[in-house]
Amino acid sequence: MSPKLPSWNEGTAKQAILDFIAAVTEEGGDFYVAPDDRLAVFDNDGTLWSERPLYFQLMFALDQVNRMAPDHPEWRHTQPFQAVLENDMDGLLAGGVSGLIELVAATHTGMTTDEFAAQVRDWTATARHPDTGRLYTEMIFLPMLELLRFLRRHGFTTYIVSGGGIEFMRPWAEQVYGIPPQQVIGTSIETQFEIRSGKAVLVRLPVINHVDDKEGKPVGINRYIGRRPVMAFGNSDGDHAMLQWAASGEGPHFCGLVHHTDGEREYAYDRGVHIGGLDRAWDEAIERGWTVVDMREDWKQIYPFENIENG
Amino acid sequence: MSPKLPSWNEGTAKQAILDFIAAVTEEGGDFYVAPDDRLAVFDNDGTLWSERPLYFQLMFALDQVNRMAPDHPEWRHTQPFQAVLENDMDGLLAGGVSGLIELVAATHTGMTTDEFAAQVRDWTATARHPDTGRLYTEMIFLPMLELLRFLRRHGFTTYIVSGGGIEFMRPWAEQVYGIPPQQVIGTSIETQFEIRSGKAVLVRLPVINHVDDKEGKPVGINRYIGRRPVMAFGNSDGDHAMLQWAASGEGPHFCGLVHHTDGEREYAYDRGVHIGGLDRAWDEAIERGWTVVDMREDWKQIYPFENIENG
Numbered sequence A, B: 001m002s003p004k005l006p007s008w009n010e011g012t013a014k015q016a017i018l019d020f021i022a023a024v025t026e027e028g029g030d031f032y033v034a035p036d037d038r039l040a041v042f043d044n045d046g047t048l049w050s051e052r053p054l055y056f057q058l059m060f061a062l063d064q065v066n067r068m069a070p071d072h073p074e075w076r077h078t079q080p081f082q083a084v085l086e087n088d089m090d091g092l093l094a095g096g097v098s099g100l101i102e103l104v105a106a107t108h109t110g111m112t113t114d115e116f117a118a119q120v121r122d123w124t125a126t127a128r129h130p131d132t133g134r135l136y137t138e139m140i141f142l143p144m145l146e147l148l149r150f151l152r153r154h155g156f157t158t159y160i161v162s163g164g165g166i167e168f169m170r171p172w173a174e175q176v177y178g179i180p181p182q183q184v185i186g187t188s189i190e191t192q193f194e195i196r197s198g199k200a201v202l203v204r205l206p207v208i209n210h211v212d213d214k215e216g217k218p219v220g221i222n223r224y225i226g227r228r229p230v231m232a233f234g235n236s237d238g239d240h241a242m243l244q245w246a247a248s249g250e251g252p253h254f255c256g257l258v259h260h261t262d263g264e265r266e267y268a269y270d271r272g273v274h275i276g277g278l279d280r281a282w283d284e285a286i287e288r289g290w291t292v293v294d295m296r297e298d299w300k301q302i303y304p305f306e307n308i309e310n311g
Helices: A012-024 A056-071 A073-077 A081-085 A089-094 A096-108 A113-126 A142-153 A166-177 A216-224 A237-247 A280-288 A306-310 B012-024 B056-071 B073-077 B081-085 B089-094 B096-108 B113-126 B142-153 B166-177 B216-224 B237-247 B280-288 B306-310
Strands: A039-042 A157-165 A184-196 A199-210 A231-234 A254-261 A291-294 B039-042 B157-165 B184-196 B199-210 B231-234 B254-259 B291-294
Touching: A012 A142, A012 A254, A012 A291, A039 A142, A056 A073, A056 A081, A056 A096, A056 A113, A073 A081, A081 A089, A081 A096, A089 A096, A113 A166, A113 A199, A142 A157, A142 A231, A157 A166, A157 A216, A166 A184, A184 A216, A184 B216, A184 B237, A199 A216, A199 B199, A199 B216, A199 B237, A216 A237, A216 B184, A216 B199, A231 A237, A237 A254, A237 A280, A237 B184, A237 B199, A254 A280, A280 A291, B012 B142, B012 B254, B012 B291, B039 B142, B056 B073, B056 B081, B056 B096, B056 B113, B073 B081, B081 B089, B081 B096, B089 B096, B113 B166, B113 B199, B142 B157, B142 B231, B157 B166, B157 B216, B166 B184, B184 B216, B199 B216, B216 B237, B231 B237, B237 B254, B237 B280, B254 B280, B280 B291
Parallel strands: A039 A157, A039 A231, A157 A184, A231 A254, A254 A291, B039 B157, B039 B231, B157 B184, B231 B254, B254 B291
Antiparallel strands: A184 A199, B184 B199
């Protein structure tokens, strides 16, 4: 029999996960959960893949600005585009959130949903991470992939519940995580139905429909799934409300946090950072006995490509 | 072998359905569709259950006004509530859409999602239809139930895509149609995350998030499922865009309309009515060869309870 969760070191985190899954799948046991209710929700950025130096969707937006620039000569003299084209990250960040929103709007809207999906697929097939030189979709956490598969083998349905764009994740989430589009929940924008050349299309508009972050995560879970999950995994305060939502169900539940402690193999950060800050959720995890996964201690291997290099 | 779709009379509608399902499930065939892509979407009001004298969700709202009235003495002198309490339908309809919206807001918001689900369950377990004296959830179309089951047996995933409230349908759709909450798409409102007595709850707000009708149906399908369905079934112009969306996919598709032609066993209506009007979608169905189901001719039996009475 192959070992369970082989990339996880033996320890309290791995044991807590295995104990929970054993308990809720034991027919006749006190903590049994029927398969229909075995819902597990996972944040994406920082939980299933890395989120440094910036959320990978922002890296996509920056790459798209460069790709689209020949059709937009005015961008060479207009912020925030000029900063992107000149690779001036300080200048870009000086523009604050409104500058980033402008970049996302320019690169994520105006096209049809099919066209956008094709652009995302092109990018994930070719773009390289600045630190590792790897495809972004290679920078996923092997221990979490194992957990997703292990859960599905035990009758769970696995969902992504991310602050990232729902249509940014869907084109590759099935191939990379085994999670099909209808199990991807994220931030969404409005789309407009049109008939173009006799075919129905949906055009992406620069209008937010749902921000799937913080208190928006339980709202999204309820809107898309309509049941409370029994397992929730995140890595930052953006996941706090989602964990509270899972913890408030009637039956057994499991709440987990991925703690970025490994500055050598990945990145190390928690309190007081802008992207992926872990603060209040960490406090509550300690208080309530939620499982905090220490990436350096609990994970034998982080990325799937490591054992190719080392082994 | 039990006959296929036993409540359907032999005819072009039944044959078109069986031919389509046979074609898309024939491995190696020209029209084969992989199970992951076998998505079938169904309107609810007028397609899976009746919608006369009013959408059943409006009947629920009226019943709720009567139930809640003792706590709202002011309603006895305030429209549109007074009209409801005096059973004055003309007075109610004189208030137009804004009056109906006010009724829905008063009866559908302010409580938690769990409280609302319990109210819907109480209502569906007890409320009676004014014409038949039956539970509303008994006034479902047996031939469509057979079709839903037949599709699922052939690897399809069946979805509801309705203008009705998503949280009005989810409490009973699984038991009545075999369609679980995560496969129910409908009109949704905003909810607000709160911690009450240490438990996370969502409170229903009188703010629309998504109107899942007309052009909103393909928007909802894309937002929730992220794939184009290969089969779509509706009964009114509110389903037109959804049928166009299904018809614009790359592969094979089936578009169907339920035509309410049976004034004796159900209700007869099509063009020029306010609820469930069938006009432009019917024209396009004829033009494009979509399947139009004639309830009187094509269905041996309409409601599941009929054979108990007649047999």
